[in-house]
Amino acid sequence: MSLLTVKNVVAGYGDGPAILNGASVDVQPGKVHCIIGPNGAGKSTLLKAICGMLKIRSGEVTFKGESLKGLRPDQVLRKGICFVPQERALFPKMTVRENLRMGGFSMTDKRLLEKRIDEIEERFPILKERRDQHAGTMSGGQQQTLSMARTMILRPEIVMLDEPSLGLAPKIVQEIFDIIRVMAADGITILIVEQNALMGLRCADWGVVLDLGRTLFEGPAEEVLADPRIREAYLGAKKAA
Amino acid sequence: MSSYDTVDQIVAARKAYNETLAQAADRTRVTWLPVLLLVILALFPLMQFVGNYNYPIHLVLYTLMYVTMASGWNILGGFTGYISLGHSVFFAVGGYFAGMILARYGVSTIIMAPVAGLVAGLLGYMIGLITLRVRGPSFIISSLALVMICRILFEKWQFVGGAAGLSLPINDLPVQWAKLPYYYAFLVMAAFGVWVAYRVKHSKFGLGLRAISKDEIKAESAGIDTRFYKVLAFAISAFMFGMAGAVWGEYLTYVRPNIFVHILYFSVWPALMCILGGKGTIAGPVVGAVLIVAFNEFFVATLGASAINILATGLIMALTLMFFPLGLIGTLARYRKLPRALNWD
Amino acid sequence: MADILQILILGLALGGVYALMGAGLSLVFGVMRIVNLAHPSLIMMGAYVAFWGFRLYGIDPIVMLPVAMVILAATGVLLYKLVFEREAKSAKYSEMTVLLTFAFAMVFEGALATAFTNTQRVTTPDYAVDAIFIGNVFIPLGQLYAGIVSLVLIGALALYLKYSRFGYAIRATTQNREAAELLGVNVNFVGLVSFAIGLALAGAAGALVSFVFSFFPSKHWEWIAILMSLVVLGGMGSILGTVVAAYILSVVAAFVGFFFGATLSTLTFFVALFVVLLVRPQGLFGEKPELA
Known part of the structure; x- marks a missing residue:
């Protein structure tokens, strides 16, 4: 039973051409999903279509049996x-x-909110340390930590992350992926889009290959990593960070 | 699961569509209407032989002046996408320059108009070098600041008459012919303005300007010297305003800061004419000029007060922007309803 | 020395009023990215509300201030609903809204001039022409009162933005509209409320201006450039920056006025606007050139 189903979604920006041309993804509860694919494949667009920032032109997105289409x-x-x-x-x-x-x-x-913020600060000491500092003055890794920790306040079922490793040093990237695993251990279902495909897939349970706005392949992350065709087309040129 | 076949199809379809567009443009372009208009307007003053047409002649002259300015403004505001609400500065500079020459040396502003245009254009070039470094709302605001500064400077500058301005001699032609030199001067300028706009639009330069208006960074990375292009567009538009201002001064018989650096009549109106008629089209500024002058006549004739005039100008501008942001010509063209006669592009 | 002190005090006294005039403009730009060129004409509207309240019923302009705020806020709701809400999807939004607000500035000017003519007006409560003396220097009472009321209102706004839930939403939308939306802020409603608050501040500024400066409908052109210089120097969208810029420019203008005459005193603002736009478009407190 999947938690979130994306089926044949077509979407694009404004009146522009469709970026997604029938993308489909099955999101399994409690797992980490990693969407990979080349630049312009429609990875970010897919996440934006799910969360309501883009209008879905056709296809269906259902969450626990309810349609998300047309929601803000x-x-x-x-x-x-x-x-x-x-x-x-x-x-x-x-x-x-x-x-x-x-x-x-x-x-x-409000009291529940303050309580949860305290909990978050316990789990991420760096945020407690910097609590009165402007977010814009923190380092990239700290900012990414903050934005991920922030989602946990609402205790969501699914967290979608668009390129969490972008612009971060390799050592920091590892920390970010560690946090993702921690979130998953909490029972949060995760959907990441990653340019750094090897790294993303190693951290994930489930891999999705997206290209030209369509889902090319979907399967357990190890299978995606092992598939020679995918390795050549999408992973080959990338060096492990 | 590849979709390369569909991509090829899409590219082919796009090419075919572009070609039909180009053909359509070719088929619909007409030149007879502008030429006919020119001939009719050239012969129009002959009406003075059969009656008193002083006022209609004034109105046509007034419209022609605005055609000159709106067409000039279009090169910067329409093609390049830099909205200036401060071009009355160049109108005033042209007016003052030619006015001073007339007052001191008695050389008619009609002769000096091209020189006045060059002076305004040169100033435009220099100001453009500074203000065109910012774009969007910043540019609009800087153009407003320019008007405010210029107004005060002219009022303080005693050499050109301070707040009282310059008084210019009245020509000694009989009343029914007195307007004609200026009439023909503005007719030539208007035709020149439209012609320049057309030539610019169909040149490599014009293509560059439109690229800048679409996406300046991409235009620059495509190898266009955006800075030079923008500044040149600014200078050309300032040139048109300078010429118009020069002759307008002699026609009015005075040049005064509060009249010439007038933000409504010489900064906003040309812009509004372009927007109303259709930014970036050739016929747009002409249609816009005719409409605004006609509206203005209507309001002044029926309601009299200048306050109502400001209210009406504002309302027309707001409604046009809200409902026809592409302007009359642009909107008609968008829905393929543009009469062939008005497609001058 | 006494002269210098006197000029400084006159400059500071006006600074507060300028700050309030600019605060609403800055708020609206921050939240909605609208450069509201109609703001000064709306201040003018507030000034007329206070003027007629005083002229017809003898009500003190400071008492009329809340009335002007309510009327202007209502105008704001109307304008937002009729005009700016539907422009949100416009391709060239920032440019479009500048032109639109410019058009509305003319509409308001025309309407005011039609209704009340272009006669120069000023509200004249007793304190408007009074002053208190401290040794050799004097403080005009009208400007002092106006300055205090301005600072109280700006302070109230700052506290509201800092501590209320809706203030959080407004600040969040200012800093990152998309993120605010993702976190559940109804950004359209935030836009509506901020627009109304911004115009209410214009109304309040108008009521104060009515006894500090003489005014007539077409004077808003001069105010446009003055206010633009404040918000641009302060960094568009930063209310604190606007306040600081207001005090700086007001004092500088007072000195220029003293040494070179009143006309050139206004020129200070225009030249400052021009120079800041070109040298440092992000202003004193802005971090990136948002307008460029």
């Missing part, structure tokens, strides 16, 4: 799906603590 981002969020876009989506001139509070903006119980 805030409505999708309330269903339990968080999205961390490539630009990290922080508020640079707000403090770390204020950024965390924004993560729980849709919560009405």
